[in-house]
Each structure stands twice: as structure tokens, then as C-alpha cells.
Amino acid sequence: xxxxxxxxxxxxxxxxxxxxxxxxxxxxxxxxxxxxxxxxxxxxxxxxxxxxxxxxxxxxxxxxxxxxxxxxxxxxxxxxxxxxxxxxxxxxxxxxxxxxxxxxxxxxxxxxxxx
Amino acid sequence: xxxxxxxxxxxxxxxxxxxxxxxxxxxxxxxxxxxxxxxxxxxxxxxxxxxxxxxxxxxxxxxxxxxxxxxxxxxxxxxxxxxxxxxxxxxxxxxxxxxxxxxxxxxxxxxxx
Numbered sequence: 590x591x592x593x594x595x596x597x598x599x600x601x602x603x604x605x606x607x608x609x610x611x612x613x614x615x616x617x618x619x620x621x622x623x624x625x626x627x628x629x630x631x632x633x634x635x636x637x638x639x640x641x642x643x644x645x646x647x648x649x650x651x652x653x654x655x656x657x658x659x660x661x662x663x664x665x666x667x668x669x670x671x672x673x674x675x676x677x678x679x680x681x682x683x684x685x686x687x688x689x690x691x692x693x694x695x696x697x698x699x700x701x702x703x704x
Numbered sequence: 705x706x707x708x709x710x711x712x713x714x715x716x717x718x719x720x721x722x723x724x725x726x727x728x729x730x731x732x733x734x735x736x737x738x739x740x741x742x743x744x745x746x747x748x749x750x751x752x753x754x755x756x757x758x759x760x761x762x763x764x765x766x767x768x769x770x771x772x773x774x775x776x777x778x779x780x781x782x783x784x785x786x787x788x789x790x791x792x793x794x795x796x797x798x799x800x801x802x803x804x805x806x807x808x809x810x811x812x813x814x815x816x817x
Contacts, residue, residue: 593747595747598745624807629713629809629810630809630810631708631710631793631807631808631809631810632748632793632795632805632807633807634804634805637804647804677745679747679748681747692738692750692753693750693805694750695740695747695748695749696747697745697746697747698745698746698747700745
């Protein structure tokens with residue numbers, strides 16, 4: 590059955606290490622997104638991608654990097670430059686970025702804790 | 705600058721009664737609004753949406769109302785059930801075709817049996 594998978598569910602890293610979060614979708618969606626959620630705050634957009642080999646910075650892109658080599662995959666790397674990396678990271682996809690009424694569907698999330 | 709605001713961090717209602725969750729926005733260019741429901745340690749799930757050309761959309765127990773002049777939308781859940789206990793986020797999308805959603809801070813709903 591179709592959906593979005595994120596792995597792992599929980600991730601622990603030492604400060605100063607880069608870490609890559611996985612996001613895969615088999616919904617045949619063109620657009621994919623990365624958000625982070627902090628306690629008491631809404632979801633904030635990190636990066637988004639409309640098509641393969643194209644991605645754009647969101648509102649809080651500093652300290653993060655992404656790639657979109659395949660339609661199904663949109664991995665997020667949290668680099669050592671990200672000052673407060675501990676958060677809940679959510680990946681989402683939608684059929685098209687250009688259609689305003691397209692709904693975004695979310696994966697189960699990855700809880701990253703930097704020690 | 706918080707363009708989408710949910711000013712009530714939490715709401716508690718009795719089972720069977722109505723739950724009303726509120727959301728305010730500042731950008732008049734938003735043309736599509738969505739409500740998501742989120743359980744702890746899970747991704748948000750889509751609940752209901754409304755286009756700015758409408759003032760009401762209903763889906764079963766869930767109804768969303770949009771007041772464009774007041775830049776306000778609300779989600780009504782009738783009747784409320786204990787399984788509705790979750791965090792509810794409203795989100796808005798601009799008309800610039802970026803697909804970007806702007807989320808509110810969320811309201812935690814507790815439905816007591």
C-alpha cells in the first residue's frame with residue numbers, strides 16, 4: 590500500500606556529526622517537503638522540491654542540505670552547522686507543488702536527539 | 705512574524721459535546737486552508753480543507769468555517785469523541801503556486817469520557 594516512510598524513528602547523534610534522515614514515498618508524488626517541529630510550535634519548512642534534481646530553501650534552511658536524485662526519495666542531511674538540531678523531523682509529499690488545492694501527506698517522522 | 709496563529713494552546717471538552725478550534729491569519733493572499741490532526745510521535749494526518757471561495761465545508765463530524773473579512777477560520781467537531789484527543793494544526797497556503805504551507809502553533813484537544 591502507498592505511503593511515506595521515514596527511517597529511523599529515533600536517532601541519536603553526537604554534537605558535531607552530520608546525520609542523514611531518510612524519506613521515501615511510493616505515491617508517485619512530484620513534490621516533497623521537509624519540516625521540523627519543536628515543542629509548542631507549528632511545523633516550519635526546511636526545504637522543498639517540486640521535481641527531481643530541483644529543490645528550494647524553505648524558511649529555516651540554514652544548517653541543512655537535501656538532494657532529490659529520484660522521484661521517490663528526498664533525504665535530509667542535518668549538518669554540524671545547524672545550531673539546534675534536536676527536533677522532530679517530518680517529511681511530506683503532494684501530487685504537485687503548483688496546484689494550490691493539493692493536500693500534503695506526511696510521514697511518521699524522525700525524532701533526532703543530539704547529545 | 706506569525707502569519708497563522710492558534711491562540712489557544714489547549715482545549716478540553718466533554719465527550720458528546722462540540723469542540724471548536726480557532727485559527728487566525730494575517731495574509732489576505734492565502735487562498736486555501738487545511739486542518740491536520742496529530743498524535744504524539746506521529747506525522748500529521750489531513751482532516752479537512754476549505755478554499756477561500758467558500759465559507760463552509762463539512763465532512764462527517766468535522767466542519768470548517770471561513771470568515772475572510774475577519775481572517776478567521778474554525779474547526780467544529782460534533783459530537784466530540786475521546787479518539788479526537790490530539791493536537792490540531794491549521795495551515796494556510798498562498799496563491800503564489802509554491803505549495804508552501806504555513807502552520808499555526810497547534811491546539812491540544814482533550815476529549816474527556
